[in-house]
Amino acid sequence: MNRRLVEGAQRAGLAVxxxxxxxxxxxxxxxxLAGFVHSAFxxxxxxxxxxxxxxxxxxxxxxxxxxxxxxxxxxxxxASAAHVAGAVDHGGRVGPLFFFQSVPxxxxxxxxxxxxxxxxxVCVGDTAAGLDVARLLxxxxxxxxxxxxxxxxxxxGRETATAVVVAEQGGLA
Amino acid sequence: MTAxxxxxxxxxxxxxxxxxxxxxxxxxxxxxxxxxxxFGPVERFDVSGRRVGVAAATPGAPVLAAExxxxxxxxxxxxxxSTAQRAAAPLFLATHGDPELARVPVADRLRHGxxxxxxxxxxxxxxxxxxxxxxxxxxxxxxxxxxxxxxxARGEVDRIVVxxxxxxxxxxxxxxxxxxxxxxxxxxxxxxxxxRGLLLGDGGGAFVxxxxxxxxxxGAPVLAxxxxxxxxxDAYHPCQPHPEGRGMAxxxxxxxxxxxxxxxxVGYVNAHGSGxxxxxxxxxxxLYAVFGGHAAEVPVSSTKALHGQALEASGVLELAVxxxxxxxxRLPVNAGYTGPDDGCRLNLVLEPRTGDPxxxxxxxxAFGGANTALLVGxx
Numbered sequence: 001m002n003r004r005l006v007e008g009a010q011r012a013g014l015a016v017x018x019x020x021x022x023x024x025x026x027x028x029x030x031x032x033l034a035g036f037v038h039s040a041f042x043x044x045x046x047x048x049x050x051x052x053x054x055x056x057x058x059x060x061x062x063x064x065x066x067x068x069x070x071x072x073x074x075x076x077x078x079a080s081a082a083h084v085a086g087a088v089d090h091g092g093r094v095g096p097l098f099f100f101q102s103v104p105x106x107x108x109x110x111x112x113x114x115x116x117x118x119x120x121x122v123c124v125g126d127t128a129a130g131l132d133v134a135r136l137l138x139x140x141x142x143x144x145x146x147x148x149x150x151x152x153x154x155x156x157g158r159e160t161a162t163a164v165v166v167a168e169q170g171g172l173a
Numbered sequence: 174m175t176a177x178x179x180x181x182x183x184x185x186x187x188x189x190x191x192x193x194x195x196x197x198x199x200x201x202x203x204x205x206x207x208x209x210x211x212f213g214p215v216e217r218f219d220v221s222g223r224r225v226g227v228a229a230a231t232p233g234a235p236v237l238a239a240e241x242x243x244x245x246x247x248x249x250x251x252x253x254x255s256t257a258q259r260a261a262a263p264l265f266l267a268t269h270g271d272p273e274l275a276r277v278p279v280a281d282r283l284r285h286g287x288x289x290x291x292x293x294x295x296x297x298x299x300x301x302x303x304x305x306x307x308x309x310x311x312x313x314x315x316x317x318x319x320x321x322x323x324x325x326a327r328g329e330v331d332r333i334v335v336x337x338x339x340x341x342x343x344x345x346x347x348x349x350x351x352x353x354x355x356x357x358x359x360x361x362x363x364x365x366x367x368x369r370g371l372l373l374g375d376g377g378g379a380f381v382x383x384x385x386x387x388x389x390x391x392g393a394p395v396l397a398x399x400x401x402x403x404x405x406x407d408a409y410h411p412c413q414p415h416p417e418g419r420g421m422a423x424x425x426x427x428x429x430x431x432x433x434x435x436x437x438x439v440g441y442v443n444a445h446g447s448g449x450x451x452x453x454x455x456x457x458x459x460l461y462a463v464f465g466g467h468a469a470e471v472p473v474s475s476t477k478a479l480h481g482q483a484l485e486a487s488g489v490l491e492l493a494v495x496x497x498x499x500x501x502x503r504l505p506v507n508a509g510y511t512g513p514d515d516g517c518r519l520n521l522v523l524e525p526r527t528g529d530p531x532x533x534x535x536x537x538x539a540f541g542g543a544n545t546a547l548l549v550g551x552x
Binding site: 035068069073074075076078081082084085087088089091093094095096098099100102103104105106107108109110112113115116117118119120121122123124125126128129132133136137139140141142153155156157 | 279307
Protein backbone atom coordinates (compact mmCIF):
# COMPACT_ATOMS: atom_id res chain seq x y z
CA MET A 1 0.00 0.00 0.00
CA ASN A 2 2.97 2.26 0.44
CA ARG A 3 5.51 0.40 -1.64
CA ARG A 4 6.37 3.35 -3.86
CA LEU A 5 7.59 5.64 -1.07
CA VAL A 6 9.24 2.82 0.90
CA GLU A 7 11.18 1.64 -2.13
CA GLY A 8 12.09 5.19 -3.04
CA ALA A 9 13.53 5.73 0.43
CA GLN A 10 15.48 2.50 0.21
CA ARG A 11 16.87 3.43 -3.19
CA ALA A 12 17.97 6.72 -1.64
CA GLY A 13 20.00 4.69 0.86
CA LEU A 14 17.70 5.39 3.80
CA ALA A 15 16.50 2.95 6.44
CA VAL A 16 12.71 2.81 6.73
CA UNK A 17 11.54 2.58 10.33
CA UNK A 18 7.80 2.77 9.73
CA UNK A 19 5.34 3.37 6.93
CA UNK A 20 1.66 4.17 6.56
CA UNK A 21 -0.96 5.14 4.04
CA UNK A 22 -4.38 6.76 4.07
CA UNK A 23 -6.56 5.13 3.03
CA UNK A 24 -5.59 1.64 4.11
CA UNK A 25 -8.15 -1.20 3.94
CA UNK A 26 -11.16 -0.30 6.02
CA UNK A 27 -10.48 3.42 6.06
CA UNK A 28 -13.08 6.02 5.27
CA UNK A 29 -12.35 9.72 4.97
CA UNK A 30 -9.70 10.97 7.40
CA UNK A 31 -10.96 12.42 10.69
CA UNK A 32 -11.79 16.12 10.65
CA LEU A 33 -8.95 18.30 11.86
CA ALA A 34 -9.83 21.17 14.17
CA GLY A 35 -8.91 24.54 12.70
CA PHE A 36 -8.67 23.28 9.12
CA VAL A 37 -11.61 23.48 6.72
CA HIS A 38 -12.89 22.83 3.22
CA SER A 39 -10.52 20.21 1.77
CA ALA A 40 -9.14 16.77 2.59
CA PHE A 41 -5.53 17.91 2.22
CA UNK A 42 -4.80 18.84 5.82
CA UNK A 43 -6.81 16.03 7.50
CA UNK A 44 -5.04 13.51 5.25
CA UNK A 45 -1.59 14.81 6.20
CA UNK A 46 -2.49 14.68 9.89
CA UNK A 47 -4.05 11.20 9.68
CA UNK A 48 -1.26 9.49 7.77
CA UNK A 49 1.40 11.22 9.87
CA UNK A 50 -0.20 10.13 13.12
CA UNK A 51 -0.54 6.56 11.91
CA UNK A 52 3.09 6.42 10.80
CA UNK A 53 4.49 8.00 13.97
CA UNK A 54 2.38 5.72 16.19
CA UNK A 55 3.71 2.65 14.38
CA UNK A 56 7.25 3.94 14.72
CA UNK A 57 6.88 4.61 18.43
CA UNK A 58 5.29 1.22 19.04
CA UNK A 59 8.42 -0.36 17.61
CA UNK A 60 10.84 1.97 19.41
CA UNK A 61 8.99 3.29 22.47
CA UNK A 62 11.97 4.67 24.38
CA UNK A 63 13.77 6.27 21.51
CA UNK A 64 14.34 10.01 21.67
CA UNK A 65 15.28 11.57 18.39
CA UNK A 66 15.08 14.89 16.62
CA UNK A 67 12.63 14.29 13.80
CA UNK A 68 12.23 16.45 10.71
CA UNK A 69 8.91 16.83 8.90
CA UNK A 70 9.22 16.78 5.11
CA UNK A 71 5.95 17.26 3.23
CA UNK A 72 5.74 16.48 -0.49
CA UNK A 73 2.90 17.78 -2.60
CA UNK A 74 2.81 18.79 -6.25
CA UNK A 75 0.00 21.31 -5.90
CA UNK A 76 -0.53 21.72 -2.15
CA UNK A 77 -4.04 22.37 -0.94
CA UNK A 78 -5.26 23.26 -4.43
CA ALA A 79 -8.92 22.91 -3.50
CA SER A 80 -8.64 25.59 -0.82
CA ALA A 81 -6.57 27.81 -3.13
CA ALA A 82 -9.26 27.51 -5.80
CA HIS A 83 -11.94 28.36 -3.25
CA VAL A 84 -10.06 31.50 -2.24
CA ALA A 85 -9.48 32.48 -5.87
CA GLY A 86 -13.21 32.12 -6.53
CA ALA A 87 -14.04 34.35 -3.59
CA VAL A 88 -11.52 36.95 -4.73
CA ASP A 89 -12.77 36.93 -8.31
CA HIS A 90 -16.43 37.17 -7.40
CA GLY A 91 -16.28 39.48 -4.42
CA GLY A 92 -16.98 36.79 -1.88
CA ARG A 93 -15.74 36.68 1.67
CA VAL A 94 -12.46 34.91 2.42
CA GLY A 95 -12.74 33.19 5.78
CA PRO A 96 -9.87 33.72 8.21
CA LEU A 97 -9.21 29.99 8.58
CA PHE A 98 -8.10 29.92 4.96
CA PHE A 99 -5.26 32.25 5.91
CA PHE A 100 -3.96 29.82 8.49
CA GLN A 101 -4.04 26.90 6.05
CA SER A 102 -2.78 28.86 3.04
CA VAL A 103 0.60 27.11 3.05
CA PRO A 104 1.45 23.43 3.60
CA UNK A 105 3.65 24.45 6.53
CA UNK A 106 0.60 24.91 8.72
CA UNK A 107 -0.43 21.27 8.84
CA UNK A 108 3.22 20.22 8.95
CA UNK A 109 3.51 22.42 12.03
CA UNK A 110 0.39 20.82 13.47
CA UNK A 111 1.98 17.39 13.04
CA UNK A 112 5.25 18.60 14.54
CA UNK A 113 3.48 20.04 17.58
CA UNK A 114 1.16 17.04 18.04
CA UNK A 115 4.04 14.56 18.05
CA UNK A 116 6.85 16.79 19.43
CA UNK A 117 8.90 16.62 16.25
CA UNK A 118 11.52 19.34 16.73
CA UNK A 119 13.50 18.88 13.53
CA UNK A 120 13.27 21.14 10.50
CA UNK A 121 9.97 21.55 8.62
CA VAL A 122 10.36 21.47 4.83
CA CYS A 123 7.76 21.37 2.04
CA VAL A 124 8.70 20.49 -1.54
CA GLY A 125 6.95 19.72 -4.79
CA ASP A 126 7.99 16.19 -5.74
CA THR A 127 9.01 12.87 -4.25
CA ALA A 128 12.63 12.89 -5.40
CA ALA A 129 13.13 16.29 -3.81
CA GLY A 130 11.52 15.12 -0.58
CA LEU A 131 13.70 12.06 -0.36
CA ASP A 132 16.84 14.08 -1.03
CA VAL A 133 15.89 16.77 1.48
CA ALA A 134 15.36 14.06 4.10
CA ARG A 135 18.67 12.41 3.24
CA LEU A 136 20.48 15.74 3.46
CA LEU A 137 18.94 16.77 6.79
CA UNK A 138 20.06 13.44 8.26
CA UNK A 139 23.55 13.69 6.76
CA UNK A 140 23.87 17.30 7.94
CA UNK A 141 22.87 16.40 11.48
CA UNK A 142 19.85 18.73 11.67
CA UNK A 143 17.69 15.66 12.30
CA UNK A 144 18.17 12.08 13.48
CA UNK A 145 15.18 10.86 11.53
CA UNK A 146 12.59 12.31 9.18
CA UNK A 147 8.87 11.87 8.77
CA UNK A 148 8.35 12.07 5.02
CA UNK A 149 4.73 12.57 4.00
CA UNK A 150 3.50 12.57 0.43
CA UNK A 151 0.11 13.80 -0.77
CA UNK A 152 -0.80 12.60 -4.23
CA UNK A 153 -3.60 14.01 -6.35
CA UNK A 154 -5.32 12.35 -9.25
CA UNK A 155 -6.80 14.17 -12.21
CA UNK A 156 -10.21 14.25 -10.53
CA GLY A 157 -8.72 16.11 -7.59
CA ARG A 158 -8.89 13.11 -5.23
CA GLU A 159 -6.07 12.88 -2.73
CA THR A 160 -4.29 9.99 -1.04
CA ALA A 161 -1.44 10.08 1.42
CA THR A 162 1.56 7.96 2.29
CA ALA A 163 4.25 8.41 4.91
CA VAL A 164 7.51 6.88 6.08
CA VAL A 165 9.86 7.50 8.96
CA VAL A 166 13.40 7.28 7.66
CA ALA A 167 16.88 7.41 9.15
CA GLU A 168 20.40 6.88 7.93
CA GLN A 169 21.40 3.25 7.52
CA GLY A 170 22.50 2.10 10.96
CA GLY A 171 20.82 5.11 12.53
CA LEU A 172 17.92 3.05 13.88
CA ALA A 173 20.01 0.60 15.88
CA MET B 174 22.13 16.22 17.64
CA THR B 175 25.33 17.70 16.27
CA ALA B 176 25.37 19.98 13.26
CA UNK B 177 27.69 18.56 10.62
CA UNK B 178 28.90 19.85 7.31
CA UNK B 179 31.07 18.73 4.45
CA UNK B 180 34.60 20.01 4.07
CA UNK B 181 34.20 22.26 1.02
CA UNK B 182 34.03 26.01 1.61
CA UNK B 183 30.88 27.55 0.13
CA UNK B 184 30.71 30.93 -1.59
CA UNK B 185 28.22 33.08 -3.48
CA UNK B 186 29.42 33.96 -6.97
CA UNK B 187 26.34 35.54 -8.49
CA UNK B 188 23.47 37.54 -7.05
CA UNK B 189 20.37 39.26 -8.34
CA UNK B 190 17.52 40.98 -6.53
CA UNK B 191 14.08 42.41 -7.11
CA UNK B 192 12.22 44.60 -4.66
CA UNK B 193 9.82 47.48 -4.60
CA UNK B 194 12.91 49.68 -4.86
CA UNK B 195 13.39 48.35 -8.38
CA UNK B 196 15.17 45.61 -10.27
CA UNK B 197 18.79 44.83 -9.49
CA UNK B 198 21.18 44.95 -6.56
CA UNK B 199 21.94 48.63 -7.23
CA UNK B 200 18.30 49.63 -6.84
CA UNK B 201 18.01 47.53 -3.69
CA UNK B 202 21.16 49.08 -2.24
CA UNK B 203 19.92 52.59 -2.98
CA UNK B 204 16.59 51.85 -1.30
CA UNK B 205 18.25 50.36 1.76
CA UNK B 206 20.70 53.24 2.06
CA UNK B 207 17.88 55.80 1.76
CA UNK B 208 16.01 54.01 4.53
CA UNK B 209 12.55 55.04 3.38
CA UNK B 210 9.81 52.39 3.40
CA UNK B 211 8.53 51.51 -0.07
CA PHE B 212 4.90 51.05 0.96
CA GLY B 213 2.08 52.73 -0.90
CA PRO B 214 -1.51 52.18 -1.95
CA VAL B 215 -2.07 48.96 -3.89
CA GLU B 216 -3.00 49.78 -7.50
CA ARG B 217 -2.32 46.38 -9.07
CA PHE B 218 -5.74 44.99 -8.10
CA ASP B 219 -8.89 46.01 -6.28
CA VAL B 220 -8.46 46.28 -2.52
CA SER B 221 -11.66 48.20 -1.83
CA GLY B 222 -13.08 45.37 0.28
CA ARG B 223 -9.98 44.92 2.40
CA ARG B 224 -9.13 46.26 5.86
CA VAL B 225 -5.71 47.32 4.56
CA GLY B 226 -4.83 48.62 1.10
CA VAL B 227 -1.08 49.06 1.34
CA ALA B 228 1.91 47.06 0.05
CA ALA B 229 5.41 47.58 -1.32
CA ALA B 230 5.00 46.97 -5.02
CA THR B 231 6.89 47.81 -8.16
CA PRO B 232 4.92 49.85 -10.70
CA GLY B 233 2.77 48.05 -13.25
CA ALA B 234 1.87 44.41 -13.42
CA PRO B 235 5.06 42.36 -13.47
CA VAL B 236 4.83 38.66 -14.40
CA LEU B 237 6.37 36.19 -11.96
CA ALA B 238 7.93 33.83 -14.51
CA ALA B 239 9.44 36.70 -16.48
CA GLU B 240 10.89 38.29 -13.36
CA UNK B 241 12.37 34.97 -12.28
CA UNK B 242 13.89 34.46 -15.72
CA UNK B 243 15.57 37.87 -15.47
CA UNK B 244 16.83 37.12 -11.95
CA UNK B 245 18.30 33.80 -13.06
CA UNK B 246 20.05 35.39 -16.05
CA UNK B 247 21.45 38.22 -13.95
CA UNK B 248 22.84 35.93 -11.26
CA UNK B 249 24.30 33.43 -13.73
CA UNK B 250 25.85 36.22 -15.78
CA UNK B 251 27.41 37.83 -12.73
CA UNK B 252 28.84 34.46 -11.75
CA UNK B 253 30.23 34.20 -15.29
CA UNK B 254 28.70 30.79 -15.82
CA SER B 255 29.28 29.38 -19.29
CA THR B 256 26.51 27.72 -21.25
CA ALA B 257 27.95 24.34 -20.29
CA GLN B 258 28.16 25.30 -16.61
CA ARG B 259 24.54 26.43 -16.69
CA ALA B 260 23.55 23.17 -18.37
CA ALA B 261 25.05 21.22 -15.49
CA ALA B 262 23.62 23.40 -12.71
CA PRO B 263 20.60 22.37 -10.62
CA LEU B 264 17.87 24.90 -9.87
CA PHE B 265 16.30 25.15 -6.42
CA LEU B 266 13.25 27.40 -6.69
CA ALA B 267 11.38 28.91 -3.75
CA THR B 268 7.78 29.53 -4.73
CA HIS B 269 4.21 29.54 -3.56
CA GLY B 270 3.51 27.64 -6.77
CA ASP B 271 2.39 28.25 -10.32
CA PRO B 272 0.36 31.49 -10.18
CA GLU B 273 -2.20 29.93 -12.54
CA LEU B 274 -2.89 26.88 -10.38
CA ALA B 275 -5.87 28.19 -8.42
CA ARG B 276 -7.78 29.11 -11.58
CA VAL B 277 -7.27 26.13 -13.88
CA PRO B 278 -9.74 23.23 -14.18
CA VAL B 279 -9.25 20.45 -11.66
CA ALA B 280 -8.12 18.05 -14.39
CA ASP B 281 -5.29 20.43 -15.36
CA ARG B 282 -3.91 21.09 -11.89
CA LEU B 283 -1.12 18.54 -12.00
CA ARG B 284 0.35 20.28 -15.03
CA HIS B 285 0.59 23.40 -12.87
CA GLY B 286 2.48 21.91 -9.95
CA UNK B 287 5.32 23.76 -8.30
CA UNK B 288 8.01 21.46 -9.70
CA UNK B 289 6.56 21.74 -13.20
CA UNK B 290 6.70 25.53 -12.83
CA UNK B 291 10.35 25.29 -11.74
CA UNK B 292 11.26 22.93 -14.58
CA UNK B 293 9.85 25.33 -17.17
CA UNK B 294 11.96 28.13 -15.69
CA UNK B 295 15.07 25.97 -15.65
CA UNK B 296 14.64 24.96 -19.27
CA UNK B 297 14.16 28.57 -20.35
CA UNK B 298 17.25 29.63 -18.39
CA UNK B 299 19.41 26.81 -19.75
CA UNK B 300 19.79 25.20 -16.33
CA UNK B 301 19.97 21.49 -16.95
CA UNK B 302 20.65 19.95 -13.56
CA UNK B 303 18.09 18.53 -11.15
CA UNK B 304 15.20 20.87 -10.38
CA UNK B 305 13.22 21.12 -7.20
CA UNK B 306 10.62 23.48 -5.77
CA UNK B 307 10.55 24.57 -2.13
CA UNK B 308 7.11 25.62 -0.91
CA UNK B 309 7.97 26.05 2.77
CA UNK B 310 6.28 29.46 3.06
CA UNK B 311 8.53 32.20 4.45
CA UNK B 312 11.55 29.91 4.87
CA UNK B 313 11.28 28.39 1.38
CA UNK B 314 14.17 30.38 -0.08
CA UNK B 315 16.40 30.28 2.99
CA UNK B 316 15.90 26.52 3.25
CA UNK B 317 16.81 26.18 -0.43
CA UNK B 318 19.98 28.21 0.18
CA UNK B 319 20.85 26.07 3.22
CA UNK B 320 20.31 22.84 1.32
CA UNK B 321 22.34 24.10 -1.63
CA UNK B 322 25.16 25.04 0.72
CA UNK B 323 25.01 21.64 2.39
CA UNK B 324 25.20 19.78 -0.92
CA UNK B 325 28.08 21.94 -2.15
CA ALA B 326 29.93 21.59 1.16
CA ARG B 327 29.59 17.81 0.93
CA GLY B 328 31.15 17.89 -2.54
CA GLU B 329 28.04 16.41 -4.18
CA VAL B 330 27.88 19.24 -6.71
CA ASP B 331 30.06 22.23 -7.65
CA ARG B 332 27.29 24.78 -7.79
CA ILE B 333 23.53 25.20 -7.46
CA VAL B 334 21.41 28.11 -8.63
CA VAL B 335 18.81 29.15 -6.04
CA UNK B 336 16.02 31.58 -6.85
CA UNK B 337 12.72 32.75 -5.50
CA UNK B 338 10.20 35.47 -6.13
CA UNK B 339 6.88 36.72 -4.86
CA UNK B 340 4.83 39.47 -6.47
CA UNK B 341 1.96 40.99 -4.51
CA UNK B 342 -1.26 39.49 -5.89
CA UNK B 343 -4.91 39.46 -4.87
CA UNK B 344 -5.24 35.95 -3.37
CA UNK B 345 -2.49 36.11 -0.77
CA UNK B 346 -3.40 39.73 -0.09
CA UNK B 347 -6.98 38.68 0.64
CA UNK B 348 -5.82 35.82 2.85
CA UNK B 349 -3.45 37.97 4.92
CA UNK B 350 -6.15 40.62 5.19
CA UNK B 351 -8.73 38.04 6.31
CA UNK B 352 -6.27 36.68 8.86
CA UNK B 353 -5.81 40.21 10.26
CA UNK B 354 -2.10 39.86 9.72
CA UNK B 355 -1.64 43.14 7.83
CA UNK B 356 -0.66 46.30 9.69
CA UNK B 357 -3.68 48.58 9.75
CA UNK B 358 -1.48 51.63 10.34
CA UNK B 359 0.25 51.09 7.01
CA UNK B 360 3.72 50.66 8.49
CA UNK B 361 5.79 47.68 9.55
CA UNK B 362 7.40 48.29 12.94
CA UNK B 363 9.67 45.36 13.77
CA UNK B 364 10.60 44.96 17.44
CA UNK B 365 8.87 48.26 18.23
CA UNK B 366 6.24 49.09 20.77
CA UNK B 367 2.89 49.38 19.08
CA UNK B 368 3.70 47.15 16.12
CA ARG B 369 0.57 46.11 14.30
CA GLY B 370 1.63 43.43 11.86
CA LEU B 371 3.21 42.91 8.48
CA LEU B 372 2.78 44.28 4.99
CA LEU B 373 3.40 42.37 1.78
CA GLY B 374 6.03 43.38 -0.73
CA ASP B 375 7.33 42.34 -4.12
CA GLY B 376 10.58 40.50 -3.67
CA GLY B 377 12.88 38.14 -5.39
CA GLY B 378 16.43 37.04 -5.70
CA ALA B 379 18.75 34.55 -7.27
CA PHE B 380 22.14 33.28 -6.13
CA VAL B 381 24.80 30.99 -7.47
CA UNK B 382 25.91 28.89 -4.50
CA UNK B 383 29.28 27.39 -5.36
CA UNK B 384 32.24 25.59 -3.88
CA UNK B 385 35.13 27.95 -3.23
CA UNK B 386 37.47 25.59 -5.01
CA UNK B 387 35.34 25.49 -8.16
CA UNK B 388 35.00 29.27 -8.15
CA UNK B 389 38.74 29.69 -7.70
CA UNK B 390 39.50 27.24 -10.48
CA UNK B 391 37.43 29.12 -13.02
CA GLY B 392 38.41 32.56 -11.75
CA ALA B 393 34.89 33.53 -10.75
CA PRO B 394 34.25 36.57 -8.56
CA VAL B 395 33.28 35.81 -4.97
CA LEU B 396 30.62 38.05 -3.42
CA ALA B 397 30.55 36.48 0.04
CA UNK B 398 31.14 33.24 1.91
CA UNK B 399 28.23 31.16 3.12
CA UNK B 400 29.91 30.15 6.34
CA UNK B 401 27.08 28.41 8.17
CA UNK B 402 23.46 27.42 8.00
CA UNK B 403 20.87 25.92 10.31
CA UNK B 404 17.26 24.84 10.17
CA UNK B 405 15.05 23.70 13.04
CA UNK B 406 11.42 23.42 14.06
CA ASP B 407 9.47 24.73 17.04
CA ALA B 408 7.08 21.75 17.42
CA TYR B 409 4.71 24.20 19.04
CA HIS B 410 1.80 25.37 16.85
CA PRO B 411 0.61 25.35 13.22
CA CYS B 412 1.14 29.07 12.80
CA GLN B 413 2.54 30.62 15.98
CA PRO B 414 6.20 30.63 16.94
CA HIS B 415 7.38 29.09 20.18
CA PRO B 416 7.27 32.00 22.67
CA GLU B 417 10.89 31.38 23.64
CA GLY B 418 12.02 31.04 20.05
CA ARG B 419 13.32 27.54 20.65
CA GLY B 420 13.47 26.44 17.03
CA MET B 421 15.04 29.69 15.93
CA ALA B 422 17.64 29.41 18.69
CA UNK B 423 18.60 25.92 17.53
CA UNK B 424 18.82 27.09 13.91
CA UNK B 425 21.14 29.96 14.91
CA UNK B 426 23.27 27.69 17.07
CA UNK B 427 23.61 25.18 14.22
CA UNK B 428 24.68 27.92 11.79
CA UNK B 429 27.36 29.15 14.19
CA UNK B 430 28.50 25.61 14.94
CA UNK B 431 28.89 24.74 11.25
CA UNK B 432 30.91 27.88 10.71
CA UNK B 433 32.99 27.43 13.84
CA UNK B 434 32.17 31.03 14.70
CA UNK B 435 31.50 32.44 18.17
CA UNK B 436 28.45 34.65 18.72
CA UNK B 437 30.70 37.62 19.43
CA UNK B 438 32.05 37.43 15.86
CA VAL B 439 28.63 38.24 14.43
CA GLY B 440 28.49 41.96 13.66
CA TYR B 441 25.05 42.31 12.10
CA VAL B 442 21.77 40.43 12.21
CA ASN B 443 19.22 40.83 9.44
CA ALA B 444 16.27 39.65 11.46
CA HIS B 445 13.13 37.92 10.30
CA GLY B 446 11.34 40.74 12.15
CA SER B 447 7.90 40.40 10.65
CA GLY B 448 6.45 43.17 12.79
CA UNK B 449 3.91 40.91 14.45
CA UNK B 450 3.80 40.98 18.26
CA UNK B 451 4.52 37.31 18.98
CA UNK B 452 7.04 36.61 16.26
CA UNK B 453 9.34 39.52 17.09
CA UNK B 454 9.36 38.66 20.79
CA UNK B 455 10.15 35.03 20.05
CA UNK B 456 13.00 36.01 17.74
CA UNK B 457 14.51 38.35 20.33
CA UNK B 458 14.32 35.54 22.88
CA UNK B 459 16.11 33.22 20.47
CA LEU B 460 18.92 35.73 19.97
CA TYR B 461 19.36 36.04 23.74
CA ALA B 462 19.31 32.28 24.14
CA VAL B 463 22.26 31.85 21.77
CA PHE B 464 24.12 35.16 22.00
CA GLY B 465 23.74 35.84 25.71
CA GLY B 466 24.88 39.39 26.46
CA HIS B 467 26.00 39.92 22.87
CA ALA B 468 22.31 39.98 21.90
CA ALA B 469 22.05 43.43 23.47
CA GLU B 470 25.08 44.68 21.52
CA VAL B 471 24.97 43.25 18.01
CA PRO B 472 23.29 45.62 15.51
CA VAL B 473 19.95 44.20 14.40
CA SER B 474 17.47 45.33 11.78
CA SER B 475 14.51 43.87 9.99
CA THR B 476 14.39 45.31 6.51
CA LYS B 477 10.83 44.08 6.07
CA ALA B 478 9.98 47.55 7.38
CA LEU B 479 11.47 48.87 4.13
CA HIS B 480 10.70 46.30 1.41
CA GLY B 481 7.85 44.35 2.96
CA GLN B 482 7.24 40.65 3.45
CA ALA B 483 8.12 38.71 0.30
CA LEU B 484 6.80 35.38 1.64
CA GLU B 485 8.52 32.43 -0.10
CA ALA B 486 11.17 34.77 -1.55
CA SER B 487 12.12 36.39 1.77
CA GLY B 488 15.23 34.27 2.17
CA VAL B 489 16.85 35.32 -1.10
CA LEU B 490 15.82 38.97 -0.89
CA GLU B 491 17.10 39.26 2.67
CA LEU B 492 20.28 37.37 1.82
CA ALA B 493 20.86 40.03 -0.84
CA VAL B 494 20.30 42.69 1.83
CA UNK B 495 22.75 40.93 4.13
CA UNK B 496 25.42 40.62 1.43
CA UNK B 497 24.99 44.34 0.75
CA UNK B 498 25.48 45.16 4.44
CA UNK B 499 28.52 42.91 4.66
CA UNK B 500 30.20 44.13 1.51
CA UNK B 501 29.60 47.85 2.02
CA UNK B 502 29.58 48.08 5.80
CA ARG B 503 26.36 50.09 5.55
CA LEU B 504 23.81 48.58 7.90
CA PRO B 505 20.19 49.11 6.81
CA VAL B 506 17.79 50.71 9.24
CA ASN B 507 14.99 49.08 11.20
CA ALA B 508 12.33 51.53 10.01
CA GLY B 509 8.96 52.23 11.60
CA TYR B 510 10.27 52.23 15.16
CA THR B 511 8.25 54.20 17.70
CA GLY B 512 9.69 53.07 21.01
CA PRO B 513 11.11 50.18 23.03
CA ASP B 514 9.32 46.93 23.76
CA ASP B 515 10.50 45.11 26.86
CA GLY B 516 10.26 41.81 25.01
CA CYS B 517 12.60 42.99 22.25
CA ARG B 518 15.60 44.59 23.93
CA LEU B 519 17.88 44.58 20.92
CA ASN B 520 20.44 47.03 19.55
CA LEU B 521 18.27 48.09 16.64
CA VAL B 522 19.76 50.05 13.76
CA LEU B 523 17.56 53.13 13.99
CA GLU B 524 19.78 55.46 11.98
CA PRO B 525 22.04 54.58 9.05
CA ARG B 526 25.20 53.11 10.50
CA THR B 527 28.50 51.94 9.11
CA GLY B 528 30.78 49.27 10.42
CA ASP B 529 32.65 46.11 9.59
CA PRO B 530 30.26 43.32 10.52
CA UNK B 531 32.77 40.53 9.88
CA UNK B 532 30.00 37.97 9.92
CA UNK B 533 26.33 38.68 9.34
CA UNK B 534 23.39 36.48 10.16
CA UNK B 535 20.10 36.45 8.26
CA UNK B 536 17.12 34.82 9.93
CA UNK B 537 13.75 33.63 8.68
CA UNK B 538 10.75 31.99 10.29
CA ALA B 539 7.51 30.64 8.91
CA PHE B 540 4.20 29.02 9.69
CA GLY B 541 4.64 25.51 10.98
CA GLY B 542 7.37 26.64 13.36
CA ALA B 543 9.99 26.44 10.63
CA ASN B 544 13.15 28.46 11.25
CA THR B 545 16.37 29.06 9.35
CA ALA B 546 19.64 30.88 9.96
CA LEU B 547 22.26 31.68 7.32
CA LEU B 548 25.67 33.00 8.41
CA VAL B 549 27.50 35.03 5.79
CA GLY B 550 31.16 36.04 5.86
CA UNK B 551 33.00 38.66 3.85
CA UNK B 552 34.50 37.47 0.57
